[in-house]
Amino acid sequence: MFAGLIALLMSLPLSLTLSAAAHAQTPVAGLTTQAQSLQEEMRQICLLMEQRPAVSPASNATTAAYISDAGENSQAPAKHSGVGISPRLTANSIPRWKNKKEPFEFADFNWLTGAFRTKVEASSQPGSRAVDVDNVGQSKKTGQSDKTNKGTAPANAGKAPDRRSKPAPLDGIFPSSEYIGPTPLIGVPDTDPVYPMTEALWRLSPALKESRIKVYGWVNPGISVSTSDESNIPESYAIVPNIPQLDQGILRFERLPDTVQTDHIDWGFRFTNLYGIDYRWTTSQGWFSGQLLKHNRLYGWDPLETYGLIYVPKVAKGMVIKFGRYISPPDIEAQLAPVNYLFTHSLMFTYDSFTQTGVNAAVKLNDSWTILGGIHAGSDVAPWNEAAHPTGLFLVRWVSKSNNDSIFGGINSANNGRFKGFHDNLQQSNITWTHRFNEKGTFVTATEAYYIWQNRALVGGTVNFGPPRSWFRLTGPGALIPGNAPAIGVVNYTAIKLSKRNFITLRPIDYLVDVKGERTGFATTLSSWTVGLTHRFGNLMLIRPELRYEHAFSAKPWDNGRRNNQFMFAMDAIIRF
Numbered sequence: 001m002f003a004g005l006i007a008l009l010m011s012l013p014l015s016l017t018l019s020a021a022a023h024a025q026t027p028v029a030g031l032t033t034q035a036q037s038l039q040e041e042m043r044q045i046c047l048l049m050e051q052r053p054a055v056s057p058a059s060n061a062t063t064a065a066y067i068s069d070a071g072e073n074s075q076a077p078a079k080h081s082g083v084g085i086s087p088r089l090t091a092n093s094i095p096r097w098k099n100k101k102e103p104f105e106f107a108d109f110n111w112l113t114g115a116f117r118t119k120v121e122a123s124s125q126p127g128s129r130a131v132d133v134d135n136v137g138q139s140k141k142t143g144q145s146d147k148t149n150k151g152t153a154p155a156n157a158g159k160a161p162d163r164r165s166k167p168a169p170l171d172g173i174f175p176s177s178e179y180i181g182p183t184p185l186i187g188v189p190d191t192d193p194v195y196p197m198t199e200a201l202w203r204l205s206p207a208l209k210e211s212r213i214k215v216y217g218w219v220n221p222g223i224s225v226s227t228s229d230e231s232n233i234p235e236s237y238a239i240v241p242n243i244p245q246l247d248q249g250i251l252r253f254e255r256l257p258d259t260v261q262t263d264h265i266d267w268g269f270r271f272t273n274l275y276g277i278d279y280r281w282t283t284s285q286g287w288f289s290g291q292l293l294k295h296n297r298l299y300g301w302d303p304l305e306t307y308g309l310i311y312v313p314k315v316a317k318g319m320v321i322k323f324g325r326y327i328s329p330p331d332i333e334a335q336l337a338p339v340n341y342l343f344t345h346s347l348m349f350t351y352d353s354f355t356q357t358g359v360n361a362a363v364k365l366n367d368s369w370t371i372l373g374g375i376h377a378g379s380d381v382a383p384w385n386e387a388a389h390p391t392g393l394f395l396v397r398w399v400s401k402s403n404n405d406s407i408f409g410g411i412n413s414a415n416n417g418r419f420k421g422f423h424d425n426l427q428q429s430n431i432t433w434t435h436r437f438n439e440k441g442t443f444v445t446a447t448e449a450y451y452i453w454q455n456r457a458l459v460g461g462t463v464n465f466g467p468p469r470s471w472f473r474l475t476g477p478g479a480l481i482p483g484n485a486p487a488i489g490v491v492n493y494t495a496i497k498l499s500k501r502n503f504i505t506l507r508p509i510d511y512l513v514d515v516k517g518e519r520t521g522f523a524t525t526l527s528s529w530t531v532g533l534t535h536r537f538g539n540l541m542l543i544r545p546e547l548r549y550e551h552a553f554s555a556k557p558w559d560n561g562r563r564n565n566q567f568m569f570a571m572d573a574i575i576r577f
Contacts, residue, residue, distance in 0.1 A: 161189040164260050166367050166403050170441035175339045179406035181397040182362035182372045186259045186318040217250040220337040222572030228559035230470045236350040237278045238570050248276040257311035272305035285423050286382025296466025317364040328353040330430035332448050341505040342532045343544045343572040347512040348489025351519040353379035370397040379426040387421025406434045419457040428452045442497035453486040460521035473560045485518035501536045524555035545571040
């Protein structure tokens, strides 16, 4: 029954994709005429009260700049319907009269017009200047992620999109300008740029643009020069030393719900296809997993994100329901290259949960608190596979009043903890603390820790039944581990913006304590130290060179069990399309 329910939910994102163009929203007609009529009536009222000839609004000493429509990438609606007033009409566009007390304050009029000003001309006197009325004392950041600050300029360039949350805490040069939490974050607009493939498809099919459906991706090649000869494992993902490799080629189909508005239920979906070496870590047993678990292939394909979204605005401050296969929520790092600070991954991240298949709901209680709860089939396993377990998830996100700190953590996976079906059944609890050192968010540190355990597992965990190959020879089932097999991990990332296009990242702490060898196949403590630079050539390309050293205290995990340490130079590139 559990598998059947999940399978039914899995079909919905694809159905939404096929039918979305037919449900494109159409603009509401007549608002402009109503607005003009209302404006004319207001002018006539002023005329009667003044008992003098009508004065054109344009001749007032104080006038308002026109308010541009929402940008094409913003999730904020372009027009506010239902009030019969154009979004371009503001209080200052209505004529004022001398020596009369105004019936309302200007600041109280925005809720009525649906307009949010950017600039208001002071007086048309010599030497006057534009004054930013509404944004005085606010952050200049727009809440955009790494994909946002450098894209196609929207129609309302220079004006931050509406948000129903705290200002974005971090600088847009980093992989994300938001603290980690449930995705998508409720009340945060979609400000990602329109990438070339999406732009081309929107020109061919305006219905896709009206429906806010995007199709885009990236290519992520890389190379590592290592002291190992055959394999860099347990490092990830650059596992084959001294030759170029394709880490991931991504093609994504996506529609994000508008979680800024509170008028109506909205929907979305994401379907992300991955091809490359990185499939070896994203593979979920039952999701085309034979490529790895039966054949031990170096390259493979994985639909690692296949989910639907439903946004319900009237539950607390908003609720987003996610159903399907999605990336495990709690980590600083993630499987997709653009959202990571470095090319290579920490040891502790390499051996925790990667994806889950199930249903969860994120509920925003206020700007500081969001909760996430759900049920899934277990870590990296499909609900129809023999290794599946009904598994609970409950995480909490907190952001401080000052917006300088955030904590995100809780239980990522909880069930009976029994290893079965030759597959891991990880019981995992995580906590991550992020702190920014300045208001601009150009200096940030994040520290994560987890505790993982399971009962009666095998050394090395999930079994790869494929033939031994040079990049991974330790195939086949490991020895049974009686009782509990725990692992403890901790990692720190510290990043500093150096210039408009560059930032440096330190990973000074990365420890994985594999007490009985269940995660790596070696009962030891492993650690790594990494420093890297990210340089952005523009919106569509970046490179990330780095230096990394790693060491095991009582075993030889590297190069197929032949080395207890490894030094490497690695570099990748991300090219978007």
